[in-house]
Amino acid sequence: MHAVITALPGDGIGPEVVAEGRRVLEAVGERFGHTFDMREALIGGCAIDAVGTALPDETLRLCRESDAVLLGAVGGPKWDNPDAPVRPEQGLLGIRKALGLFANLRPVTLHPRLIAASPLRPERLQGVDLIVVRELTGGIYFGEKGRDTTPDGGESAYDECVYTTAEIERIVRTAATLARQRRKKVTSVDKANVLETSRLWRSVTTRVMRDEFPDVHLEHMLVDACAMHLIRRPSDFDVIVTENMFGDILTDEASMLAGSMGMLPSASLGAPGDTGRTTRMGLYEPIHGSAPDIAGKGIANPLATILSVALLLRHSLGLEREARAVETAVWRTIEDGIVTADIAAPDERPATTTDVGAAVAARVIVG
Numbered sequence: 218m219h220a221v222i223t224a225l226p227g228d229g230i231g232p233e234v235v236a237e238g239r240r241v242l243e244a245v246g247e248r249f250g251h252t253f254d255m256r257e258a259l260i261g262g263c264a265i266d267a268v269g270t271a272l273p274d275e276t277l278r279l280c281r282e283s284d285a286v287l288l289g290a291v292g293g294p295k296w297d298n299p300d301a302p303v304r305p306e307q308g309l310l311g312i313r314k315a316l317g318l319f320a321n322l323r324p325v326t327l328h329p330r331l332i333a334a335s336p337l338r339p340e341r342l343q344g345v346d347l348i349v350v351r352e353l354t355g356g357i358y359f360g361e362k363g364r365d366t367t368p369d370g371g372e373s374a375y376d377e378c379v380y381t382t383a384e385i386e387r388i389v390r391t392a393a394t395l396a397r398q399r400r401k402k403v404t405s406v407d408k409a410n411v412l413e414t415s416r417l418w419r420s421v422t423t424r425v426m427r428d429e430f431p432d433v434h435l436e437h438m439l440v441d442a443c444a445m446h447l448i449r450r451p452s453d454f455d456v457i458v459t460e461n462m463f464g465d466i467l468t469d470e471a472s473m474l475a476g477s478m479g480m481l482p483s484a485s486l487g488a489p490g491d492t493g494r495t496t497r498m499g500l501y502e503p504i505h506g507s508a509p510d511i512a513g514k515g516i517a518n519p520l521a522t523i524l525s526v527a528l529l530l531r532h533s534l535g536l537e538r539e540a541r542a543v544e545t546a547v548w549r550t551i552e553d554g555i556v557t558a559d560i561a562a563p564d565e566r567p568a569t570t571t572d573v574g575a576a577v578a579a580r581v582i583v584g
């Protein structure tokens with residue numbers, strides 16, 4: 218196949234880990250006979266420095282012409298002021314919205330080697346294999362927001378949270394379709410005892426699941442209870458579906474089950490067939506941030522980005538065999554002890570970012 222992919226390395230360790238993602242993608246292309254036409258563009262802090270905005274028009278144009286986007290990370294101390302008019306995060310939120318990437322998939326699986334890195338007791342982690350499907354273009358993130366003055370001379374601020382039936386239906390369908398390929402269980406997370414958006418969420422979810430996915434088990438859970446159960450009995454979860462902000466918070470919590478943030482990939486998907494192509498537009502990125510403290514040292518773990526490349530192959534290009542080849546190569550690299558400091562055992566010499574990327578690329582084989 219021939220696919221066009223835009224790389225957005227971004228800030229901090231972004232460029233280092235994206236370089237390794239690209240290396241693995243090239244290895245896949247070579248061995249499986251595909252052409253991946255790679256382009257690169259600016260996003261986040263580096264874009265602010267170069268052209269004064271976190272999401273330049275040129276970047277958006279390139280992404281729109283692509284089959285998929287591979288992103289590193291945005292942000293850093295230089296652009297950290299939350300009151301600044303231009304901020305790196307605007308690049309991320311802007312691209313999600315502009316490309317219609319409403320479904321954010323964040324899988325949490327655990328290599329046995331990482332059990333020791335998790336703050337949880339090993340027996341709690343047995344069998345953890347869950348995926349959070351977070352709604353990504355609605356809710357409080359994108360509602361009207363603003364400031365007012367109060368009669369006493371103080372200030373007030375507001376952020377509106379809105380969800381429509383159509384927005385809920387499409388994310389629930391994405392989650393249930395995934396569950397069908399897994400353990401056929403969906404946990405829908407809301408705050409229906411307090412929020413009106415959550416009450417709509419719950420009734421739409423119940424209807425869609427009953428009418429379209431009778432073979433998939435549905436449970437509803439309040440978000441505070443979910444935060445607790447993720448720690449108490451994480452292996453009970455299969456697919457969790459939830460709104461934008463709950464998903465943001467729960468996925469940081471869930472990432473700790475896996476020990477290192479350096480291992481977790483993510484996929485943000487648009488509607489299938491949205492572009493009139495056979496591919497599904499998606500943006501793929503590690504869930505970790507730009508880690509400015511270790512940037513440029515060659516010690517960042519590239520596996521989350523490389524696993525994001527596997528998700529790209531699977532969800533945007535429909536290349537399941539190739540996706541598995543990458544995941545297997547990652548697994549073998551870990552087994553062979555070629556890992557960065559964040560997951561290396563105390564008696565092991567840590568490998569560099571490029572060592573790990575090269576080792577995975579070398580292990581990509583046509584199975």
Ligand code: IPM
Nearest residue numbers: 306307309310464465468504
């Ligand atoms: C995430 C991040 C972003 C979000 C920030 C950087 C805007 O926390 O992808 O989870 O809140 O969505």
Ligand code: MG
Nearest residue numbers: 465466468469
């Ligand atoms: Mg977050």
